[in-house]
Amino acid sequence: MREAAEPTERERDPRAVSKFVEGFAAQLVEAGMQRMPARVFAALLSSDSGALTSAELGERLQVSPAAVSGAVRYLAQQHMVSREREPGSRRERYRVHSDQWYEALTNREAIIKRWESALREGVTSLGADTPAGRRLAETLAFFEFVDEEIAAMMERWRIHREKRFGHG
Amino acid sequence: MREAAEPTERERDPRAVSKFVEGFAAQLVEAGMQRMPARVFAALLSSDSGALTSAELGERLQVSPAAVSGAVRYLAQQHMVSREREPGSRRERYRVHSDQWYEALTNREAIIKRWESALREGVTSLGADTPAGRRLAETLAFFEFVDEEIAAMMERWRIHREKRFGHG
DNA sequence: CGGTACTTTCAGAAATTTGTGAAGTTAAGA
DNA sequence: TCTTAACTTCACAAATTTCTGAAAGTACCG
The missing domain is CATH 1.20.58 (Methane Monooxygenase Hydroxylase; Chain G, domain 1)
Known part of the structure; x- marks a missing residue:
């Protein structure tokens, strides 16, 4: 519970973030998007860096790596997120580029x-x-x-x- | 097989119509619409009069009255079709008004x-x-x-x- | 070339959605 | 008011979707 604030990316109240993620995702689902991609996308939108690793997504959304994998594949196909290889690691990072996903949405x-x-x-x-x-x-x-x-x-x-x- | 052409509404090759209905509905489903509303909507679009009764829809799509009822309720909520009471009958008619459904789609x-x-x-x-x-x-x-x-x-x-x- | 840190695939369990038959409701016409 | 054609609702069976754990695949790094 006791952690010093980090300069780079100290996420704020996880309650608030989670409330937004679930609420926004629910609206996306209502509009026809599958649940897991919607949640992943909302989680990325609400992150400071705009990019999260598979493990981070899994933890925030309380789902398995498999679920993250499937959701991310879908989002990438729709050009709503892009994948980046984190240099010096075998970890991957999924990012929302706003310009890119606006286009995807309207296209x-x-x-x-x-x-x-x-x-x-x-x-x-x-x-x-x-x-x-x-x-x-x-x-x-x-x-x-x-x-x-x-x-x-x-x-x-x-x-x-x-x-x-x-x-x- | 032997039928004289009627002036008012002789539907053309049911094969062709059905092929369009199922194909177009499939695309709507792909975009997030539920299957039955999509099929009903496509059927209405491809009818000459632009309006069909529940029984006609059931027959063309080979589904129960219950299924038609559910689909039509959904479409009416979305303002994609309107219901009309057929005067002098207890039968109802469901209609696509193009101006109305364009608005619904883009709204x-x-x-x-x-x-x-x-x-x-x-x-x-x-x-x-x-x-x-x-x-x-x-x-x-x-x-x-x-x-x-x-x-x-x-x-x-x-x-x-x-x-x-x-x-x- | 291993070893290992991730990611993806896959079979199956669980949850959800979908469509049906049957019962219930409504209102037109006698 | 009664009869009955037509629509709607509801409980349930079937089909589909969704997510998981586990096994398999990939590619960094020594």
Whole structure:
């Protein structure tokens, strides 16, 4: 219980941190994310360094190394975290780069592209001249529109952030 | 096999329709939606009238009335479909209004608001002056930015659609 | 080349989610 | 008011997902 404050990374009240982690993760789950990736991601977001090792994550979240491994693999695939090899150690470190995960969140590129392609097939096979075909075509047009708009929006965000937070 | 074409709503090749429904639903599931709501929604999208009864949905998707009921309740809560009482019948009809469901899809309003509020708590409890607190504050700023941008984007979509499809 | 410090994979137990049948509820029409 | 078509709710069985411990794989370091 008795520990001197360290200059580099003395985490604050673990209760408060844990409350945030679980609360935020719950909201992510509600939005469709799997539980463990959500918890890991929230834990990283709420760490001072923005990067934690597998062991640290396991301890904070009270889960096995296997669970951490699975969650991190998922997050890395989604480009929401990146892995770093800690030099001079065989330990790995998982990091949130804010610029990187904003993009990941809004991109969903891959998903939207698959929606678009399913819709395109639908238009063809139901017939572009039928009521149903027209509805699908309009939906497709909507996603195409959104695609472009989101790219432009992210450009504006980068500028906005630069101005407000002074980095990019 | 022998059927005269009806003027009002003769659905085309059920194979093709079903293929679209299952394929598109699968993509929605991938994005985090529950299976049955996804299938019901896809079925409505691919119908000529844009509206089907519970019995029609059950037959097309080969599921029980209970399953349809649950799925439809979910979709209605999300404002992705609306219920209509068929006049002169105790039958109900579920409809996709494209304008309504575009809004529902992009709004996610409620979800983003909850994320924002979880982040706000996090900033407070971790301390706005800590590295973690600053990260959360920036994330919060991002969502606030996105909120506004999406509203503007939808306004532009309405105009775009009006021009291209001539309705609103 | 070991030895070892981590990480990943995998089979299976536990928890959760999903869909069904059947009973319950509601309201249209006689 | 009664009958009955239609929707909803509920308890449970089945399917799926999730997480764990243990075994296997990797690659630093001597």
